[in-house]
Amino acid sequence: MITAMKAKDKTTLSVIRMIKAALQNEKNEVGRDLTDAEELGVITREMKQRKESLEEFEKANREDLVTGVKAEIAVVEKYMPKQMDDAAIKQTVQDTITEVGATGKADFGKVMKALMPKVKGKADGAKVNAYVKELLG
Structure with a gap:
């Protein structure tokens, strides 16, 4: 997050803040620290939400929003495990x-x-x- 702040990378900073908030919400919900698997589940859910948004924006021909969501997906992918082919x-x-x-x-x-x-x-x-x-x- 600090690196994104220093680089003035608003997209990365925004996405990291959203993921951090989602992780904190999940932690509060379960009432304890999250396991690695639970953290991965939260990040996976965030990715899925962005992919669903991307599909909807593409169907609605909202290229302005498509570009932003694609940038967010690229940031979230950095925190996901390598995907299987x-x-x-x-x-x-x-x-x-x-x-x-x-x-x-x-x-x-x-x-x-x-x-x-x-x-x-x-x-x-x-x-x-x-x-x-x-x-x-």
Whole structure:
């Protein structure tokens, strides 16, 4: 935050302040210090909100707002773990299907339950969901 202040980088400073506030709110809500996984969950939620905003602004042809949200997403990405590529996601899904012994669409929930802790924060849930459906059905 101090680096952003010194650089007079208003976008980075704003995003860091929003993330810090979200982390503090979550800490107050649970009544204790957050674990690393809980902190990652808050940052992931912030990223998801920005991506949803980006989609809405693009649909509404609000290029002025799209530019700002893209800059915010770039800042939040710095604090996220490295994202898995499509091949790694697909391989993890396949390994999990084999691991739980899934045979069809009826095992979708079982696969997702075992899979999500492995990819949480590292892969987009929608992509994971799509690959599970593809490989099971």
